[in-house]
Amino acid sequence: MEQFLEYFLSGLTRGSIYALIALGYTMVYGIIGLINFAHGEIYMIGAFTALIVATALTFLGFPPLAILLLAALAAVIWASAYGFTIEKVAYKPLRGAQRLSPLISAIGMSIFLQNYVMLAQTSDFLRFPALIPDFKWLAPWSHIMSTSRFTILVTAAAAMIFLTLLIKYTRTGKAMRATSQDREMALLVGVNVDRVISSTFIIGSALAAIGGLLIASHVGQINYYVGFIAGLKAFTAAVLGGIGSIPGAVLGGLILGWTESFATGYVSSEYEDVFAFGLLVLILILRPSGILGKNTAQKV
Amino acid sequence: MFSLQEIKKSGIAAIWFMFLTFPIMVIRVNPLERTIQWRWENMLYVGIGVFAFSFLWREMLRRKEMGLKKKMQEDGSEKPGFLQKAAENPRLILPALGLVMGIALLFPHLVNPYQISIMTLALIYVVLGLGLNIVVGQAGLLNLGYVAFFAVGAYTYALLNKHFGLGFWACLPIGAGMAALFGILLALPILRLRGDYLAIVTLGFGEITRIVLENWGKFSGGPIGIRGIPRPDFFGMSFSLSEAIMYIYYLMIAAVILTIFVINRLQNSRLGRAWVALREDEIACQAMGIDKAKVKLSAFALGATWAGMAGVIFAGYNTYINPKSFTFMESVIILSIVVLGGMGSILGVVLGGLIMILLPEYLREVGHYRMLIFGAAMIIMMVFRPQGLIQSKRKAYEFQEDKGAA
Structure with a gap:
């Protein structure tokens, strides 16, 4: 039972990170129908920015809490800026082109950003400073619930609640939903579609940056390549839940996290990805548009 | 091309990219020696590079748009590019094929x-x-x-x-x-x-x-x-x-x-x-x-x-x-x-x-x-060039009105 609980919680932690990144994928897909391959790189850049700022501030002798907040702020600001710029440079000129062109452009962007960070920084693993102080009151449960795990769960939940509220109740959220339902109609009723797309990229990137910061401080080291694998997993999670659906991304992320965690615990860590993708195939065979995806019949 | 407005646009782009690349390009931390390296010269390079490149970028985008418009005016059919024309010219195909084959066969000896x-x-x-x-x-x-x-x-x-x-x-x-x-x-x-x-x-x-x-x-x-x-x-x-x-x-x-x-x-x-x-x-x-x-x-x-x-x-x-x-x-x-x-x-x-x-x-x-x-x-x-180097052309059968029928 103890062991089961451990795997359950570790899967939950992993899954909520996947969910945070998957949200960005799913939002972008919902609005412009593009698999944003560079999204994993945004997550990586968020983590790198946080690492650089946090380490620099540590040397300059800032207090720990200030470092944590400033690093998180920097990660969110710069990741959003990158997301915004990527859309303007690599995707906006391609609107209306055939479907695979933006995908290739996104792959090119992903390769470019990886190498840019590698050249400007380093190809080695960098140690991520321990930013989150140990909570005293968590001590009795520390064998299953470490401080960083607790922080991840709470932050991820907060970010998701924030996103849900944003989409449900704000003007921007309304405009986003309208654009994803029918872009042309949204244009006709006066929605500034360009701005909606930009804000989708900014929000998605901010979520990815939070995910990057959390996982980097949990794992303790990063390099320029972390975004690629995380991005792939998050994309899987988004499809699993039904791409374009926001609760679907969260559900898909959690299911993927649990699958991997239990597969690692009870079978072998080498085959965790086989289980993850195997599950994906199985679910898609039973439900071709994901768990929560709308299975709309195509009208002619 | 070098009007004040254009310069302003490029200037904004340059400043934006200088800001964007600041943490990754300028700061480098060394956790082992606990030192921070400030590489301000990189910021300068990014600024100059983006400033120059953004002129080129906008010019190329403009040309692409003009090309698209021109295409729309001409009976809606795509205007083939140079490569495309060469690839479809029947008089060129055989000699070109021969040339390519010749080069391909001789290549390993050269x-x-x-x-x-x-x-x-x-x-x-x-x-x-x-x-x-x-x-x-x-x-x-x-x-x-x-x-x-x-x-x-x-x-x-x-x-x-x-x-x-x-x-x-x-x-x-x-x-x-x-x-x-x-x-x-x-x-x-x-x-x-x-x-x-x-x-x-x-x-x-x-x-x-x-x-x-x-x-x-x-x-x-x-x-x-x-x-x-x-x-x-x-x-x-x-x-x-x-x-x-x-x-x-x-x-x-x-x-x-x-x-x-x-x-x-x-x-x-x-x-x-x-x-x-x-x-x-x-x-x-x-x-x-x-x-x-x-x-x-x-x-x-x-x-x-x-x-x-x-x-x-x-x-x-x-x-x-x-x-x-x-x-x-x-x-x-x-x-x-x-x-x-x-x-x-x-x-x-x-x-x-x-x-x-x-x-x-x-x-x-x-x-x-x-x-x-x-x-x-x-x-x-x-x-x-989102359509790729050479656009595939499908064999199309055109509908011709039957002149004999009333």
Whole structure:
């Protein structure tokens, strides 16, 4: 039972990170129908920015809490800026082109950003400073619930609640939903579609940056390549839940996290990805548009 | 072009990118020595570079838009570019083909073995690109795990040779057949999936194949792979190293010609037209009485066949294989060959394959920057020429009004 609980919680932690990144994928897909391959790189850049700022501030002798907040702020600001710029440079000129062109452009962007960070920084693993102080009151449960795990769960939940509220109740959220339902109609009723797309990229990137910061401080080291694998997993999670659906991304992320965690615990860590993708195939065979995806019949 | 407004725009872009690249380009921390390195000169370079480049970028975008408008005015038909015109001019085709063949045949006698070897690799990717072109370009099924079939072919040859001593020529059809079988096995459960769902499942399939190869040590040799695979022989004749390199090169030329021939024939066949119908509209295609399942299966199987064949040759070419050659990145590169070259166009894919493989090789001169340039080139290419190098042209039957009828 103890062991089961451990795997359950570790899967939950992993899954909520996947969910945070998957949200960005799913939002972008919902609005412009593009698999944003560079999204994993945004997550990586968020983590790198946080690492650089946090380490620099540590040397300059800032207090720990200030470092944590400033690093998180920097990660969110710069990741959003990158997301915004990527859309303007690599995707906006391609609107209306055939479907695979933006995908290739996104792959090119992903390769470019990886190498840019590698050249400007380093190809080695960098140690991520321990930013989150140990909570005293968590001590009795520390064998299953470490401080960083607790922080991840709470932050991820907060970010998701924030996103849900944003989409449900704000003007921007309304405009986003309208654009994803029918872009042309949204244009006709006066929605500034360009701005909606930009804000989708900014929000998605901010979520990815939070995910990057959390996982980097949990794992303790990063390099320029972390975004690629995380991005792939998050994309899987988004499809699993039904791409374009926001609760679907969260559900898909959690299911993927649990699958991997239990597969690692009870079978072998080498085959965790086989289980993850195997599950994906199985679910898609039973439900071709994901768990929560709308299975709309195509009208002619 | 250099009006005040333009300068202002570029200035804003430069300042924005200076801000954007600030943490990554300027600050470098060294956790061991606890020092911070401030590289302000990088910020200056970014500013100047972006300032200059943004003029070029806007000018090129303007030209692209003007080109589009011009196209719209002329009876809606696409205006062919220089390459396109050259490719379609019947008077040019034969001499051009002869010239290319001549160069291709003479090539190994003019350069050193290293160059031949790179060219052979590029040709292997041309065959892979042409194979994937069936699945993606013609049938419109996005396959992100294509490299798995390549791996199946390569491992078929390596394993059959290791355990049963089978030669290259015996393994070539077996490898191709095995890959086709895998293609069908993959396609069967996912016949119902569409678009991006298909993409992710094929991606997962490719990853599963690689992970199994990496971890099932007893079967595949694990991450170390299999070494000592014999190079192809010629009716029992064996060659010296430099002769063998040249031989594989000619073998690949033959394989490319065979592939082009078969795919060209397929394109205008009943099956080829069924693929195009499937790509354009699945529902209409079914309504026309085309068996969707059969057409999809045949696209996957035929695409996989070429990958399997290329895989067998690759194993013989490299004499050593391990799972590192079959990562997701390879699938991405093959897909990029298809899209950069122009989906559905054979000539485009051939050019795309040569460029995608030779460019990074020759960019080795610029060392670490080559993948950076490669990524940027992919973006620029897609932004300014999204249809690829050469746009595929479909045979169209024009409706002509019957003059005799009232």
